[in-house]
Structure formats: C-alpha cells, structure tokens
Amino acid sequence: MALIVQKYGGTSVGSIERIEAVADKVKKARDAGDDIIVVVSAMSGETNRLVSLAHAIQERPNPRELDVLLSTGEQVTIALLSMALEERGCPARSYTGGQVHILTDGAHNKARIQDIDDARVRADLEAGRVVVIAGFQGVDENGNITTLGRGGSDTTAVAMAAALKADECQIFTDVDGVYTTDPRVEPHARRLERITFEEMLEMASLGSKVLQIRAVEFAGKYNVPLRVLSSFEEGEGTLISFEDEGMEEAKISGIAFNRDEAKLTILGVPDQPGVAHKILGPIANANIEVDMIVQNIAEDTTTDFTFTVHRNDYKKALDILRNTAAELKAREVSGDDAIVKISLVGVGMRSHAGIASAMFEALAKEGINIRMISTSEIKISVVVDEKYLELGVRALHEAFGLSE
Amino acid sequence: MALIVQKYGGTSVGSIERIEAVADKVKKARDAGDDIIVVVSAMSGETNRLVSLAHAIQERPNPRELDVLLSTGEQVTIALLSMALEERGCPARSYTGGQVHILTDGAHNKARIQDIDDARVRADLEAGRVVVIAGFQGVDENGNITTLGRGGSDTTAVAMAAALKADECQIFTDVDGVYTTDPRVEPHARRLERITFEEMLEMASLGSKVLQIRAVEFAGKYNVPLRVLSSFEEGEGTLISFEDEGMEEAKISGIAFNRDEAKLTILGVPDQPGVAHKILGPIANANIEVDMIVQNIAEDTTTDFTFTVHRNDYKKALDILRNTAAELKAREVSGDDAIVKISLVGVGMRSHAGIASAMFEALAKEGINIRMISTSEIKISVVVDEKYLELGVRALHEAFGLSE
Numbered sequence: 001m002a003l004i005v006q007k008y009g010g011t012s013v014g015s016i017e018r019i020e021a022v023a024d025k026v027k028k029a030r031d032a033g034d035d036i037i038v039v040v041s042a043m044s045g046e047t048n049r050l051v052s053l054a055h056a057i058q059e060r061p062n063p064r065e066l067d068v069l070l071s072t073g074e075q076v077t078i079a080l081l082s083m084a085l086e087e088r089g090c091p092a093r094s095y096t097g098g099q100v101h102i103l104t105d106g107a108h109n110k111a112r113i114q115d116i117d118d119a120r121v122r123a124d125l126e127a128g129r130v131v132v133i134a135g136f137q138g139v140d141e142n143g144n145i146t147t148l149g150r151g152g153s154d155t156t157a158v159a160m161a162a163a164l165k166a167d168e169c170q171i172f173t174d175v176d177g178v179y180t181t182d183p184r185v186e187p188h189a190r191r192l193e194r195i196t197f198e199e200m201l202e203m204a205s206l207g208s209k210v211l212q213i214r215a216v217e218f219a220g221k222y223n224v225p226l227r228v229l230s231s232f233e234e235g236e237g238t239l240i241s242f243e244d245e246g247m248e249e250a251k252i253s254g255i256a257f258n259r260d261e262a263k264l265t266i267l268g269v270p271d272q273p274g275v276a277h278k279i280l281g282p283i284a285n286a287n288i289e290v291d292m293i294v295q296n297i298a299e300d301t302t303t304d305f306t307f308t309v310h311r312n313d314y315k316k317a318l319d320i321l322r323n324t325a326a327e328l329k330a331r332e333v334s335g336d337d338a339i340v341k342i343s344l345v346g347v348g349m350r351s352h353a354g355i356a357s358a359m360f361e362a363l364a365k366e367g368i369n370i371r372m373i374s375t376s377e378i379k380i381s382v383v384v385d386e387k388y389l390e391l392g393v394r395a396l397h398e399a400f401g402l403s404e
Numbered sequence: 405m406a407l408i409v410q411k412y413g414g415t416s417v418g419s420i421e422r423i424e425a426v427a428d429k430v431k432k433a434r435d436a437g438d439d440i441i442v443v444v445s446a447m448s449g450e451t452n453r454l455v456s457l458a459h460a461i462q463e464r465p466n467p468r469e470l471d472v473l474l475s476t477g478e479q480v481t482i483a484l485l486s487m488a489l490e491e492r493g494c495p496a497r498s499y500t501g502g503q504v505h506i507l508t509d510g511a512h513n514k515a516r517i518q519d520i521d522d523a524r525v526r527a528d529l530e531a532g533r534v535v536v537i538a539g540f541q542g543v544d545e546n547g548n549i550t551t552l553g554r555g556g557s558d559t560t561a562v563a564m565a566a567a568l569k570a571d572e573c574q575i576f577t578d579v580d581g582v583y584t585t586d587p588r589v590e591p592h593a594r595r596l597e598r599i600t601f602e603e604m605l606e607m608a609s610l611g612s613k614v615l616q617i618r619a620v621e622f623a624g625k626y627n628v629p630l631r632v633l634s635s636f637e638e639g640e641g642t643l644i645s646f647e648d649e650g651m652e653e654a655k656i657s658g659i660a661f662n663r664d665e666a667k668l669t670i671l672g673v674p675d676q677p678g679v680a681h682k683i684l685g686p687i688a689n690a691n692i693e694v695d696m697i698v699q700n701i702a703e704d705t706t707t708d709f710t711f712t713v714h715r716n717d718y719k720k721a722l723d724i725l726r727n728t729a730a731e732l733k734a735r736e737v738s739g740d741d742a743i744v745k746i747s748l749v750g751v752g753m754r755s756h757a758g759i760a761s762a763m764f765e766a767l768a769k770e771g772i773n774i775r776m777i778s779t780s781e782i783k784i785s786v787v788v789d790e791k792y793l794e795l796g797v798r799a800l801h802e803a804f805g806l807s808e
Contacts, residue, residue, distance in 0.1 A: 016460045050480070056420045057487045065490070068498050069483035072476035076454070079473035083461045086469070094472050098502065099547055143503055 002167040003035045003125070007135065007157035010044035011174050012231035013077050019043075022231065023084035025172075026130060030090055035125045037164065039135045039157040040081055042073025063108035067137070067147045071097065074134035074153070082132045092130040095120070097137035097145070102156065104138035104146045111138060111146035113155065116163040133160060154215035162222035169224050170237075171211060176230035177238035178203065178210055180402040181255040185393050188403035192238050192253060199253045200226075200240045202345040202379045216240065243347055251348035251355060252400045255393055258341045261291065262314035263372060263383060264307060264321050268331025271303040278328060279305055282320045288313040292341070292374045292381060302331070306372060308383065311337050339371060340389045343381040344396060356380050362399035368392050406571040407439045407529070411539065411561035414448035415578050416635035417481050423447075426635065427488035429576075430534060434494055439529045441568065443539045443561040444485055446477025467512035471541070471551045475501065478538035478557070486536045496534040499524070501541035501549070506560065508542035508550045515542060515550035517559065520567040537564060558619035566626035573628050574641075575615060580634035581642035582607065582614055584806040585659040589797050592807035596642050596657060603657045604630075604644045606749040606783045620644065647751055655752035655759060656804045659797055662745045665695065666718035667776060667787055668711060668725050672735025675707040682732060683709055686724050692717040696745070696778045696785060706735070710776060712787065715741050743775060744793045747785040748800060760784050766803035772796050 006026065013019050022038075030036050050069050054061035061069075078094035085092035100120055104111035124131045135153025138146050148155050154171055161169035176191060178200065183189040195203070197220035204213050210228055219226040219240065229237025269275055276295065283290060291308045309317045314337040325333045349355050359380055363370060368391065372383035384392055397403065410430065417423050426442075434440050454473050458465035465473075482498035489496035504524055508515035528535045539557025542550050552559050558575055565573035581595040582604065599607070601624035608617050614632055623630040623644065633641025673679055680699065687694060696712045713721045718741040729737045753759050763784055767774060772795065776787035788796055801807060 016457065020461065053420065053480070053484060054487060057424065057484055058491045062487050062490045065483040065486040065498055068486070068500075069480060072479045075476045075479070076457070076473060079469040080457060080461055082469045082472070083458060083466050086466045087462045094469055096472075096549075099549075145500075145503075 001033050001035065003037070003164060004029060005037045005039060005157050005161040005164070005166045005169045006172060007039040007153055007170065008041070008172045008231060009153065009174075010041040010047070012172055013040050013081065014044035016080070018231075019077070019080050020084050022172075023081060023088055023090070025231075026081075026085060027088050027090045030130055037121065037125070037131045037133060037160055037166070038081065039133045039153055039160060040074060040077045041135050041153040042070075043077055046073040046076065064144060067108050067145045070147050071134070071137040071145050074136055078132045078134045085130055085132070090130055091128060092132055093124050094132040094134075096134045097156070098139040098143070100133060102138035102159070104140055104148070106140040106142075106144065106146065108144075108146055110149040111140070113138060113148070113159045116159055118163045121160075121164065152212070152214075154212040155218055158215045158218045158222070158224055158226065161224045162218065166224065168227055169219065170227045170229060171215075172229055172231040173210060174231065175210060175228070176233055176235045177228055178240070179254065181393055181397055182257070185257070185390050186255075186397045188397060190403055193236065194239045194241065195253050196243045196347050197226075197240055198378055199345050199347055202343065202376075203254055203256045211240075251352045252344050252346035252402065253348075254345050254402070255396050255400075256343045256345055257389060257393055258291075259386065259389065260311045261308045261339055261341050261383065262311045262317075262335065262337035263292075263339050264309065264314075264317055264333070264335040265304060266306075266321055266325050266328075266330050266333050267304045268302045269305055269325075269328050270330075271297065271301055275303065275328070276305065279321070279324055280307070282324055283307075283309070283317055286316060286320055288317050288320075292372060292383065294372055294374060308339075308341065308372070336371075338386045339383050340386045341381050341383050342389065342392050342396065343379050344400070345379050347378050349378050349380070358399060359396060362395045363392055366391055366395045368395070405437050405439065407441070407568060408433060409441045409443060409561050409565040409568070409570045409573045410576060411443040411557055411574065412445070412576045412635060413557065413578075414445040414451070416576050417444050417485065418448035420484070422635075423481070423484050424488050426576075427485060427492055427494070429635075430485075430489060431492050431494045434534055441525065441529070441535045441537060441564055441570070442485065443537050443557055443564060444478060444481045445539050445557040446474075447481055450477040450480065468548060471512050471549045474551050475538070475541040475549050478540055482536045482538045489534055489536070494534055495532060496536055497528050498536040498538075500538045501560070502543040502547070504537060506542035506563070508544055508552070510544040510546075510548065510550065512548075512550055514553040515544070517542060517552070517563045520563055522567045525564075525568065556616070556618075558616040559622055562619045562622045562626070562628055562630065565628045566622070570628065572631055573623060574631045574633060575619075576633055576635040577614060578635065579614060579632070580637050580639045581632055582644070583658065585797055585801055586661070589661070589794050590659075590801045592801060594807055597640065598643045598645065599657050600647045600751050601630075601644055602782055603749050603751055606747065606780075607658055607660050615644075655756045656748050656750035656806065657752075658749050658806070659800050659804075660747045660749055661793060661797055662695075663790065663793065664715045665712045665743055665745050665787065666715045666721075666739065666741035667696075667743050668713065668718075668721055668737070668739040670709045670725055670729050670732075670734050670737050672706045673709055673729075673732050674734075675701065675705055679707065679732070680709065683725070683728055684711070686728055687711075687713070687721055690720060690724055692721050692724075696776060696787065698776055698778060712743075712745065712776070740775075742790045743787050744790045745785050745787050746793065746796050746800065747783050748804070749783050751782050753782050753784070762803065763800060766799050767796055770795055770799045772799070
C-alpha cells in the first residue's frame with residue numbers, strides 16, 4: 001500500500017462533469033489499495049473571475065484581501081470534489097490551507113511554504129478517508145490567509161508529499177507527460193518515461209511549461225518522486241526523479257525553446273572590475289529579469305557585453321542601457337527583439353564530449369546563424385533569429401535521434 | 405465614541421456598486437468617530453449558485469462539505485468590502501468566521517454560536533481599523549467550518565455585538581424599519597421609531613420577516629440594542645430594545661398577519677387526560693409544525709380540539725388526524741385551508757383592558773366572522789377567512805389609530 005498525492009489543475013476540475021471524472025480517477029486509485037491525498041486548484045476561469053471583481057474595486061488590490069478573495073476558488077473545488085467522492089461511497093474530507101496549517105511566510109500573493117502540520121491528514125488517512133486539500137493557499141503565523149501565487153497548487157502537492165513522505169506525487173495536467181520538445185513544433189516529439197529533476201528544471205524554465213519550477217525544485221530538494229500525467233487519458237506519464245541506474249542512457253533528453261526573448265548588447269565598454277554590475281544593476285532595479293549573459297573581451301582595454309530579457313521588457317531595457325552606455329563611455333548599444341532561444345538539455349551531456357559541436361553542426365547544415373551561445377553542465381543554449389525556431393528545433397530533434 | 409456593529413445583507417452587497425455604497429456608509433460612520441465592525445452576507449445570488457453546484461453533484465449534499473462550499477460566499481464579500489474601504493483610505497481588515505474563532509456546535513448547516521474570541525477584533529479596533537467579518541459562518545471545536553443556516557448573518561452580527569459589548573447592532577436591509585403592518589396591504593402603515601424585543605419576536609414570527617427570529621432572541625438575551633435600517637436610504641430606522649420610559653405609550657405597536665395557515669378540527673373527542681398529546685403527537689412525529697392550538701369543552705364528556713398548520717402541510721395533517729380520530733373514536737374531523745391569521749401585537753396590551761373587545765368590534769363592524777382566537781400577554785390572534793385579510797388588517801390599523 002503506497003501513499004500517493006494527486007494534484008489536479010484548474011482545467012481538470014473546470015466543470016461539474018470534470019470534477020466527477022476526477023472523483024472516478026481518485027476512487028479507482030483508492031480502490032487499488034493506496035492512500036490518497038488530493039490537491040486541487042480553483043475551477044478554470046474562477047481565479048480570473050475573482051481577480052476581475054477585485055480590480056473593479058482597486059487598481060492594485062490590497063494584497064492581504066486579495067488572498068482572502070482568491071483562496072475561495074480552491075475552497076469551492078475541495079467541497080465539490082469531496083461531495084463527488086462521498087457520492088461514490090468513497091469517504092472523503094476537505095481542508096483549506098489554514099485548516100491543515102500549511103504555514104507560510106507573510107508574503108501575500110507569493111508566499112512560501114515553511115511547514116505543514118500533518119497530524120490531521122494522517123488521522124483521516126488512517127480512518128480510511130481520502131483527504132482533499134485546497135492548493136495554492138496557506139496561513140501565516142498570525143492566521144492570515146496567504147496564497148502561493150499562480151500555479152502554486154503544484155507546490156502545495158509537493159510540499160504535502162514531502163511532509164507525509166509520500167511514495168509519489170502525481171501532477172495531473174492537460175498533457176500526458178514531458179516531451180522531448182513541443183509537439184506543436186516537432187510532430188515527432190516523443191514522451192519521456194523518465195527525466196531527472198535537473199533536466200526538468202532546465203526544460204521548465206526554458207519554456208516547456210508543464211510544471212511550476214518551484215514545485216520541481218521543492219520535489220528535488222525533498223526527493224519526492226514526481227509524475228506528470230494526463231487528467232483526460234490513461235497512461236504512465238513521465239516520472240521525474242534523481243538519476244539512477246535504470247535511467248535511459250540518452251545524452252540528450254529534450255529540446256526546450258523560448259520565443260519571448262530579446263537581446264541587448266553594449267559594445268566597447270572600458271574593461272574594469274565592477275563593469276558587469278554597473279550594466280546590470282540599473283536593469284535589475286527596474287525589475288527586469290535577465291536571462292542569458294555573455295561577455296567577451298573585444299580588445300585589450302574594452303569588452304562587449306550581451307544579455308537577453310523578456311521581449312516585453314525590451315524597450316525599457318534599451319533605454320536604461322543607453323543611459324548606462326553614456327555614463328560608461330561605451331562605444332555603442334545595439335539590440336534585437338526578433339530572436340529566440342533554443343536549448344539542448346540532458347544529464348548525459350556531463351559525460352559525453354562533442355555534444356556542443358554536434359549541435360552547432362546540425363544548425364550550420366540548415367544555414368542557421370548562431371547569434372549567442374551559453375552553456376551549463378546539462379544544457380547548451382543558442383540564440384538564433386526567430387524565423388529559424390521551428391527549423392532549428394526539428395534539425396536538433398533529428399540530429400540527436402530524439403524521435404526514436 | 406461608540407462601538408457599532410453594522411450588518412449588510414445579500415441585497416445590500418449584491419454588486420460591486422453596492423459594495424462601494426456600503427463602503428461609503430461605513431466610512432461615514434467611522435469618520436463620525438465611532439469604532440465599526442461590519443458583518444456581511446454573501447452577494448445576493450451567490451449562495452443559490454453554490455447550492456446548485458452542490459446539488460449537481462449530490463442530491464443531498466454532504467453537510468460538512470456544503471458548509472465548506474457555502475462559507476466561500478461571505479469570504480468573497482469581506483475581501484471586496486475591505487478593498488473598497490482601503491481604497492477610500494479607511495484601514496480595514498477582513499476575517500472569516502474561523503479566523504475570529506466564532507465557535508459553534510457541530511451541527512452543520514444550522515450551527516449555533518457558543519463563543520467568540522474577541523481579542524483579535526479588539527486589537528484591530530484599537531489600531532484604528534474597521535473590522536469586516538463574514539456572517540453566517542463559524543468553526544466547531546475541531547476546526548471544521550460550520551454555517552448558521554440561511555439568514556444567520558444577523559445572528560453573527562448580534563453575537564459579535566454581545567461579545568464586544570457594542571453600543572448598538574445595526575441591521576441594514578432593504579426596508580427602512582419595522583412598520584405597524586405590511587405597507588403593501590395597508591398603505592397608511594407607519595414606521596415605528598422603537599419596538600420592544602418581545603413585540604419584534606411576535607411581529608417576526610407572525611410574518612413581518614425583517615429580522616431573523618434567532619437574532620432577535622439573541623439580542624434580547626444579551627440586551628444588545630438592535631436597529632433595523634435601510635441600506636439604500638437615509639433614516640433612523642427602528643430601534644429594538646427593552647421597554648423603557650421613553651417608549652411610545654401605544655397600546656398596540658403593529659399588526660402582523662400570516663397568509664399561509666390552514667386549520668384542522670377534531671370534534672367530539674372523549675375528554676380524558678392525555679388527549680391533546682394523542683392528537684398532536686402523530687402530527688409532531690410527521691415533522692409538521694403546529695401554530696395555534698385551541699381546545700373547548702363541547703359537552704360534559706367530550707371536547708373539541710382545533711389547531712393550525714402551514715398550508716403546505718394541510719393534506720398530510722388531515723390524513724393523520726383522520727387516523728387519530730378513528731383511534732380515539734372522535735365524532736368528526738373538519739378542516740379549512742382558506743384561512744389567514746391576523747394578530748395585534750403590543751406590550752401596552754398588558755396594562756390595558758378592552759383591547760380584545762375593541763379588536764372583535766372592529767372586525768364585526770366589517771362583517772368579518774372570527775373562526776378562532778388565541779391570546780398571549782402581548783398578542784391577540786384571530787383566524788378569519790382568507791378573503792378578509794386586507795379588509796381586516798386595514799380595519800384594525802384604523803381602529804387602533806396606527807397611522808397617526
């Protein structure tokens with residue numbers, strides 16, 4: 001008998017019919033002999049509805065009260081799902097974040113879980129009940145309702161699994177697993193049976209938005225085996241865990257990409273200590289997130305510095321950079337917001353030389369010019385003109401045999 | 405500086421615009437220097453929407469989960485109202501029933517308040533905040549969410565006022581006070597400036613459904629001055645309190661009536677101890693509520709027994725009574741479901757003789773035949789044919805000078 005945490009997102013519980021389908025799935029798992037904790041999101045559309053109510057009153061809703069408001073979304077779902085389980089003869093009990101003492105810090109709208117009191121949940125499991133928990137929410141040490149930010153239900157599920165030392169945390173979503181790349185771009189994309197936490201982090205942050213990054217980090221930190229699978233179809237999904245002997249021996253697990261990039265370059269900056277900070281400090285102060293950063297020595301005394309930002313922040317970042325350039329007496333500032341990032345991800349890369357050159361070769365064969373390169377232990381990212389996105393992804397998918 | 409509890413019902417907070425109007429009212433009261441606690445209901449329509457969701461899943465929704473579901477209705481309102489207050493520069497903080505420890509028994513869907521922990525509310529008031537509390541809900545000793553049943557927000561407001569020894573509990577509603585009778589029946593009906601708890605109880609239970617009976621009982625028990633006033637118009641409303649010297653010296657405060665009555669009579673029952681129980685026992689066992697009860701001695705050895713029930717229960721009660729009549733060897737059973745009850749209510753009745761005869765005279769003058777009479781210390785009720793309802797109410801309103 002295993003202890004399984006299942007998490008169903010907004011689309012999976014988006015209507016009465018879907019809630020009933022989830023109840024069928026949960027009951028089936030329970031009948032198979034496992035103990036089940038279910039974490040659910042608000043019914044799809046509900047959070048947006050509540051946010052519009054708030055915005056009708058305040059342009060910037062009071063953060064504490066916004067959490068009081070938004071947390072009702074999941075509370076509706078837990079009640080309805082518990083009723084659906086009871087109706088199927090499957091004893092169930094619902095809990096809000098506050099009721100099971102999901103203790104968070106006091107950062108309203110983006111709180112972080114600090115502790116979970118598992119006594120109540122354990123007692124229900126021992127009594128043979130399915131426990132249904134509202135995702136995305138908790139309480140701070142003063143009992144104020146907090147929310148974890150959008151998508152925080154994944155984090156709730158993982159935190160619950162960690163606190164109760166569950167055997168597996170299953171994230172049910174509208175895709176049936178993690179793919180080698182986006183099937184809308186490469187029709188031969190293949191579902192992975194397994195992937196490591198590190199790879200998943202790189203895949204998620206690079207645009208394969210299957211899981212919340214925080215949830216994956218959390219699962220990795222507490223070694224909670226995480227499985228992504230479909231709410232709507234049968235199937236094994238993809239298991240995310242630490243690398244082990246049974247792991248597929250692929251060098252590359254997948255290809256991630258990001259369409260929303262823009263790149264900025266400052267050329268001929270006097271090369272002296274602290275220059276990177278002088279360039280990026282004002283950008284960070286403007287709350288612009290920087291993704292890739294590359295610095296080259298251009299001549300003996302000056303350096304070229306390039307970084308990428310989200311395309312929405314491009315114009316703002318360019319203005320800031322021009323000011324900085326004037327201050328630093330740099331030669332020139334340039335930028336391009338018609339670029340994309342494509343990344344190869346795989347733990348196999350660590351022990352296999354030549355991955356990078358094979359990548360560059362595959363792109364060159366298609367005449368794709370590489371505008372920027374950045375590497376980490378398990379990832380190689382290149383920036384290319386946006387028109388090459390599909391071609392580049394397909395060429396790499398083919399070159400690294402990911403369809404097989 | 406007074407401490408005022410204000411309660412706004414579902415219609416008063418039924419839209420964003422109305423919530424903003426309530427915020428204006430609350431701020432005005434706060435700016436006048438009083439400490440304000442606001443208790444709110446769910447936005448009108450919301451509770452029904454949630455109930456339909458539940459019924460789509462379970463014919464008889466699980467009571468515990470129904471409370472989890474329904475309590476979200478008020479939670480939405482407290483958040484939105486607090487935002488509207490903050491937006492007006494009026495510091496506010498919202499609390500669910502659980503957060504201010506409104507402790508109830510465990511009777512889901514119809515829980516009763518047992519205790520309120522007022523420390524948190526007092527701290528907020530001292531910090532200059534308006535405290536916004538979700539009506540209708542609490543938690544049991546195990547932390548399960550409970551609801552007080554429909555209209556329970558009035559009870560929450562009164563309980564809050566009692567716990568904090570508030571100077572006044574103001575119930576804002578869609579009428580501007582308690583009237584001498586229903587203005588839809590008697591256009592000359594007049595708003596009362598004051599009324600006693602006892603009178604209000606008689607008025608409420610007899611059909612002037614301005615306030616929840618439980619809230620009035622509660623207010624009387626803890627001596628919380630209660631004021632009914634309009635959410636939509638300015639005005640003093642009606643103050644409900646104990647009789648005092650300043651009270652209007654009217655003999656009669658108002659005329660209540662009830663259209664939904666039906667009467668049943670069992671004739672020629674052997675007059676022996678326990679006969680009333682033998683007649684009403686089976687009625688009570690069938691969950692039929694009995695209103696008026698009148699018993700007359702017909703001859704030396706038999707008695708006639710008449711009672712009224714809600715019109716919906718008439719047929720069921722008649723069947724039961726026929727069985728009972730056969731068992732008791734009674735002579736006859738008769739009934740009438742085209743009757744109404746009209747009642748004069750007033751604490752002045754206690755010290756004034758002749759009220760009853762003046763009442764009967766006024767009705768006789770209009771040719772209205774009285775079918776049944778029942779009296780209490782502060783009330784005289786008569787049953788008449790339903791066609792006489794309006795005529796009877798107007799005749800009594802006139803006879804007792806209530807328009808003046």
